[in-house]
Amino acid sequence: MKITNMQLNLVEMDLKTPFVTSLGSVTTRQGIIVAVHDESGQKGYGEAVAFSAPWYTEETVDTCLYMIKEHLAPLILNQTFTHPHEVFSVMASVRKNPMAKASIDMAVWDLYAKLLQKPLYEVIGGTRKEVLAGIAAGAATIEGLIDQIKIAAEDGYRRIKVKIAPGKDADRILAIRESFPDIAILADANSSYSGDPKALLELDGLGLQMIEQPLGQDDLVDHAALQQNLSTPICLDESIHSLDAAKSAIALKSCQIINIKIGRVGGLTEAIRIHDLCQQHGIGVWCGGMLEFGVSRAHNIALATLEGFSIPGDISSSARYWHQDITTPDVKVKNGKVMPFQGEGIGVSINEKRLKEVTIHLEVIK
Ligand SMILES: [Mg+2]
Incomplete structure (x- = not known):
C-alpha cells in the first residue's frame, strides 16, 4: 500500500440529546x-474521536488536526x-497523541482490508457472529436518566452504563x-x-456489573488498593x-476489566494487542x-467481534445519537446485539x- 494523499473532514453535528458526565x-x-487514498484510488476511513475540550483525555479535535497535519501525515504519505x-x-516516533494516531491507523486497516477484498472483522480474526451492545445513558436528572433507559430497554439493550459522581x-x-x-x-x-475513594464502598452492595474508572488516570496503585476492598469489579478506561499501561494495571491488579477504546489506545493495532x-x-x-x-462505530463493531469481547460494549444504534449519520447503512441494535457488517473493510x-x-473545515494533504 502506498498512501498518496489524506483528506481530513472536520465535521460537526448536534446530538439528539445532550450527554452529561461528571467532567463535562x-x-x-x-x-x-480521515480518508487515506492509495495509488489505485482505493480509500480507507478512520475517525479522530477526541472531544472539542480536553475533559476526557488531553487531546482535542484541534490538537488531533494539528498533529495529523504537521507530524503524522508526513511520516505516512x-x-x-x-x-x-x-x-x-x-x-511511534511521535510521542503519545493516541487519538490522532488512531485515526490514521484505523483508516489504514480499512484500506488494507479493502485491498484484500475482505471484511475488516475477518482480517483481524474476529469470530463473533453477533456483537454484544450496551448503551450509555447521560442525563442531568434521575427522571431524565429513567426516560433514556426506558427507551433503550424497549429497544432491547441489556446493559446500561450510567455516569456517577460523589453525592448523587x-x-x-x-x-x-x-424501575x-x-x-x-x-x-x-x-x-x-x-x-x-471510601464513598465507593457504599456502592458495593448494589449489584453493579462494574465500576468504571473511579480514581485518577495515573492512579494504578490506588485502584489496586481499592479493588482489594471492593467486591464489585473495577474497570479501567482513561x-x-x-499496551504498557494495560500490562502495568494487570501486574498491579488494579482492575478486573478493561474498556478498550480504539481511539484512546492509539488505534486498532494496539487495541488488538x-x-x-x-x-x-x-x-x-x-x-x-x-x-x-459512523466510521468509528463500524471500526468498534469489527473490533468487538474478537473472542474476548464477552461483555456488551457501548455499541449503540446510529439513530440513538444522530438524526442522520455520515455513513450508510446505519448501525442497528436488535435485542442487545449487532450483526457485523459483511462488506469489504469496515463495511459501511x-x-x-x-x-x-x-x-x-476541509484539508487535503499530499
Ligand atoms: Mg468511561
Missing part, C-alpha cells in the same frame, strides 16, 4: 473523518507499507434498579472519586492509554464508545452528501 457535557459533537502494523510502528450516585442507581430490576448496570465515574493480553490474563474486555460517527460507505453538509 456534550451537545454538539465535532470529530475528524508516499511510503510503501505491507501491513497496518508498520504504520503503527512508524507513528447511590440514589441514581437505586432508582434505576427499582429496571433485570438490567445490567455499569457505573462510570470518570475519575470523580479521586478525593473520596488509565489504559497503551490489549485484547490479546487481557485474554492471556483472564481480564474481561468490552468496547467503549466516544459518541462517535460514506454518504458524501451528508459528509459535505456537516463539514466545517
Whole structure:
C-alpha cells in the first residue's frame, strides 16, 4: 500500500440529546473523518474521536488536526507499507497523541482490508457472529436518566452504563434498579472519586456489573488498593492509554476489566494487542464508545467481534445519537446485539452528501 494523499473532514453535528458526565457535557459533537487514498484510488476511513475540550483525555479535535497535519501525515504519505502494523510502528516516533494516531491507523486497516477484498472483522480474526451492545445513558436528572433507559430497554439493550459522581450516585442507581430490576448496570465515574475513594464502598452492595474508572488516570496503585476492598469489579478506561499501561494495571491488579477504546489506545493495532493480553490474563474486555460517527462505530463493531469481547460494549444504534449519520447503512441494535457488517473493510460507505453538509473545515494533504 502506498498512501498518496489524506483528506481530513472536520465535521460537526448536534446530538439528539445532550450527554452529561461528571467532567463535562456534550451537545454538539465535532470529530475528524480521515480518508487515506492509495495509488489505485482505493480509500480507507478512520475517525479522530477526541472531544472539542480536553475533559476526557488531553487531546482535542484541534490538537488531533494539528498533529495529523504537521507530524503524522508526513511520516505516512508516499511510503510503501505491507501491513497496518508498520504504520503503527512508524507513528511511534511521535510521542503519545493516541487519538490522532488512531485515526490514521484505523483508516489504514480499512484500506488494507479493502485491498484484500475482505471484511475488516475477518482480517483481524474476529469470530463473533453477533456483537454484544450496551448503551450509555447521560442525563442531568434521575427522571431524565429513567426516560433514556426506558427507551433503550424497549429497544432491547441489556446493559446500561450510567455516569456517577460523589453525592448523587447511590440514589441514581437505586432508582434505576427499582424501575429496571433485570438490567445490567455499569457505573462510570470518570475519575470523580479521586478525593473520596471510601464513598465507593457504599456502592458495593448494589449489584453493579462494574465500576468504571473511579480514581485518577495515573492512579494504578490506588485502584489496586481499592479493588482489594471492593467486591464489585473495577474497570479501567482513561488509565489504559497503551499496551504498557494495560500490562502495568494487570501486574498491579488494579482492575478486573478493561474498556478498550480504539481511539484512546492509539488505534486498532494496539487495541488488538490489549485484547490479546487481557485474554492471556483472564481480564474481561468490552468496547467503549466516544459518541462517535459512523466510521468509528463500524471500526468498534469489527473490533468487538474478537473472542474476548464477552461483555456488551457501548455499541449503540446510529439513530440513538444522530438524526442522520455520515455513513450508510446505519448501525442497528436488535435485542442487545449487532450483526457485523459483511462488506469489504469496515463495511459501511460514506454518504458524501451528508459528509459535505456537516463539514466545517476541509484539508487535503499530499
Ligand atoms: Mg468511561
